[in-house]
Amino acid sequence: MVERRPWLDFLSHAILIIGVLVIAFPVYITFVASTHTTQEVVQSPMPLLPGAHLWDNYRTALLGGREGTGSKAAVGGMMMVSLITALVISLGKIAISLLSAFAIVYFRFPARMFFFWAIFVTLMLPVEVRIGPTYQVVADLGMLNSYAGLTVPLIASATATFLFRQFFLTVPDELVEAARVDGAGPLRFFKDILVPLSRTSIAALFVIQFIYGWNQYLWPLLVTTEESMYPVVVGIKQMISGGDAQTEWNIVMATAMLAMLPPALVVMLMQKWFVKGLVDTEK
Amino acid sequence: MAVEKRVVFKSAWLPWVLIAPQVAVIAIFFFWPAAQALLQSVQQSDAFGTSVEFVGLENFRNLWNDASYLESFKTTAVFSALVAVLGLSLSLTLAIFADRVVRGSGIYRTFLIWPYAVAPAVAGVLWLFMFAPSIGIVSYGIRQLGMGWDPLLNSNHAMALIVMAAVWKQISYNFLFFLAGLQSIPKSLIEAAAMDGARPWRRFWTIQFPLLSPTTFFLLVINIVYAFFDTFAIVDAATKGGPGKDTAILVYKVYFDGFKAMDLGGSAAQSVVLMVIVVALTVVQFRFVEKKVNY
Numbered sequence: 064m065v066e067r068r069p070w071l072d073f074l075s076h077a078i079l080i081i082g083v084l085v086i087a088f089p090v091y092i093t094f095v096a097s098t099h100t101t102q103e104v105v106q107s108p109m110p111l112l113p114g115a116h117l118w119d120n121y122r123t124a125l126l127g128g129r130e131g132t133g134s135k136a137a138v139g140g141m142m143m144v145s146l147i148t149a150l151v152i153s154l155g156k157i158a159i160s161l162l163s164a165f166a167i168v169y170f171r172f173p174a175r176m177f178f179f180w181a182i183f184v185t186l187m188l189p190v191e192v193r194i195g196p197t198y199q200v201v202a203d204l205g206m207l208n209s210y211a212g213l214t215v216p217l218i219a220s221a222t223a224t225f226l227f228r229q230f231f232l233t234v235p236d237e238l239v240e241a242a243r244v245d246g247a248g249p250l251r252f253f254k255d256i257l258v259p260l261s262r263t264s265i266a267a268l269f270v271i272q273f274i275y276g277w278n279q280y281l282w283p284l285l286v287t288t289e290e291s292m293y294p295v296v297v298g299i300k301q302m303i304s305g306g307d308a309q310t311e312w313n314i315v316m317a318t319a320m321l322a323m324l325p326p327a328l329v330v331m332l333m334q335k336w337f338v339k340g341l342v343d344t345e346k
Numbered sequence: 347m348a349v350e351k352r353v354v355f356k357s358a359w360l361p362w363v364l365i366a367p368q369v370a371v372i373a374i375f376f377f378w379p380a381a382q383a384l385l386q387s388v389q390q391s392d393a394f395g396t397s398v399e400f401v402g403l404e405n406f407r408n409l410w411n412d413a414s415y416l417e418s419f420k421t422t423a424v425f426s427a428l429v430a431v432l433g434l435s436l437s438l439t440l441a442i443f444a445d446r447v448v449r450g451s452g453i454y455r456t457f458l459i460w461p462y463a464v465a466p467a468v469a470g471v472l473w474l475f476m477f478a479p480s481i482g483i484v485s486y487g488i489r490q491l492g493m494g495w496d497p498l499l500n501s502n503h504a505m506a507l508i509v510m511a512a513v514w515k516q517i518s519y520n521f522l523f524f525l526a527g528l529q530s531i532p533k534s535l536i537e538a539a540a541m542d543g544a545r546p547w548r549r550f551w552t553i554q555f556p557l558l559s560p561t562t563f564f565l566l567v568i569n570i571v572y573a574f575f576d577t578f579a580i581v582d583a584a585t586k587g588g589p590g591k592d593t594a595i596l597v598y599k600v601y602f603d604g605f606k607a608m609d610l611g612g613s614a615a616q617s618v619v620l621m622v623i624v625v626a627l628t629v630v631q632f633r634f635v636e637k638k639v640n641y
Contacts, residue, residue: 281579303471
C-alpha cells in the first residue's frame with residue numbers, strides 16, 4: 064500500500080465483490096435449477112431461490128431413469144468413466160514424461176536431440192488439427208469405445224517433458240556422484256533420489272493434467288459411440304435434445320453440478336500446486 | 347542454468363527403453379496422423395472411398411473458393427479478437443484491484459480462479475441454459491428491458507453468447523497471470539512515483555501497464571490459441587455453429603466437414619491450414635515472449 068485512499072480501497076472491494084458475484088452467477092443459477100422440478104425450471108422466469116427437490120434430482124441424475132428426451136444413461140457411470148480417464152491421462156503423462164526427461168538429461172545416446180525436438184514439435188499438433196486421421200488410427204487399432212482409445216492418444220506430453228527436463232537440469236551433479244559412490248545404478252538413482260525431489264513438480268502437473276483429462280470433449284465425442292463409455296462432459300450434451308421445453312433441465316443442471324465438482328475441488332484444495340503448475344507449464 | 351549435464355550415466359540400452367513409451371505414442375498418434383492429414387489434403391476420394399486420386403493443391407483451391415470457409419475464417423477472427431480483448435481487459439481490471447487490496451486478496455483469488463476447472467462443454471451448457479430464448483433467466487431479464495433476444499435466429503446474439511461463455515471460462519487464467527505480473531513490479535517504483543505526486547490512475551498507465559507488457563503480450567497469444575482451438579466444446583454445446591453457419595469457427599468446421607459431411611480431402615486441407623496457424627502462433631510465442639517485449 065503506497066498511500067491511504069479509503070475511497071479507493073472501498074472501490075477495490077466493491078469491484079472485486081461484483082466480479083466474484085458475476086462470475087459465480089451462472090453456477091448459482093445452475094444450482095438453483097438443479098433443486099426444482101422440470102415444470103418449475105421451464106416456467107419464465109424460473110425461481111431464484113433453491114427448491115425442495117435437490118435430493119430427488121441428484122438421485123435421478125446419478126442412477127439414470129429420466130423420462131424426457133435425449134440420453135438417459137446414468138450419470139454415476141459417466142462420472143466413473145471421467146474419473147478413470149482423467150487419472151489415467153494425468154498419471155500416464157507424468158510417468159512417461161518423467162522417464163523420457165530422465166533419458167534425455169542423464170544419458171548420451173545417438174539421436175537424443177532428435178527425440179527431444181520430436182517431442183517438442185507435438186506442441187504444434189493439438190488433437191483439433193489432426194482429428195480425422197487420428198480417429199482413423201484409433202479405429203484401425205480397434206480402440207474405439209475403450210479406455211485405451213480415450214486415454215493413450217492424449218498421453219504424450221511435451222510440456223511435462225520440458226518441465227521435468229528443466230527441473231532435472233537444476234539438480235546438483237554431486238547427487239549423481241554420491242549415488243555412484245554408494246553403488247546405486249541409474250534406475251536406483253531415479254527411483255530413490257530424482258522422483259522424490261520432483262514431488263512438487265509432479266503435484267503441480269497432476270492438478271493441471273487432471274483438469275485437462277476430465278474436461279476433454281472433442282476426442283471422447285469421436286471415439287465413443289456407446290453411452291456406457293461417455294465421460295460426463297460428453298454425456299451432458301447428449302441429454303439436451305429437442306426443444307427447451309422437452310429437456311429435463313433440472314436433471315441436466317444437476318449433472319452439470321456433478322461434472323464441475325471434482326475438477327473445481329481439485330483446483331480449490333490444491334490451489335498452491337495449481338498456480339505453480341499453470342505458471343510452470345507455460346514457460 | 348546448464349543446458350547439458352556434466353555427469354551422466356552410461357548404458358547402451360537403458361535410455362532407449364526409458365524414452366520408448368513417449369516416442370511410441372507421439373509416432374503413432376501424432377506424427378503418423380499428421381502425415382496422413384498432409385497426404386489426404388492433396389488427394390480426393392469418391393463417395394464410397396473405393397478410389398483415391400492425387401489432385402495436388404485442388405483441395406486448397408476449393409477451400410479458397412469456398413465462401414463458407416472464408417466466412418468461417420472471418421467468424422474465427424471476430425470471435426478470437428472479442429474473446430482476447432474482453433477477456434484481457436476484464437481480468438486486468440480485476441487483477442489491478444486485487445493487487446491493491448491488502449486484506450482478503452487470497453479469498454478473492456480463490457473465488458475467481460475456479461472457472462478454470464469448468465469443462466468448456468459444461469460452460470457452454472450453463473450459458474445456453476441462462477440465455478435460452480424461452481426459458482432462460484437472463485433472456486427473461488433482457489425481454490423485461492424491452493429488447494429482443496434469440497441466439498437461435500440472430501447470429502449476433504449467438505456470437506455474443508459464445509463470446510461470453512468463452513471469456514467467463516478464461517478470466518481466471520488471465521487474472522492469475524496479471525496478478526502475478528503486477529505483484530512482481532517493485533513497490534519502490536510505485537512509491538517513487540507517488541512521492542512525485544502521480545495519482546493511482548496516472549501511475550497505472552505510466553508504470554504498471556508498460557511494465558506489464560510482456561505478460562499482456564504472452565496472454566494475448568495464449569488467448570488467441572484458446573479461442574482458436576479450445577472453444578470447440580463451447581460452440582458445439584451452446585450454438586452448434588448456428589444459426590446457419592454463423593458461429594462455425596474453423597475447428598468446428600473441420601469437425602463438421604470431416605465427420606458429418608464426410609468430405610475427407612476438404613477436412614484434411616483445413617487441418618493443414620490449422621497446423622500452419624498453430625506453427626505460426628507457436629513461433630510468435632517463442633520468438634517474442636521468450637525475449638520479452640522491450641519497453
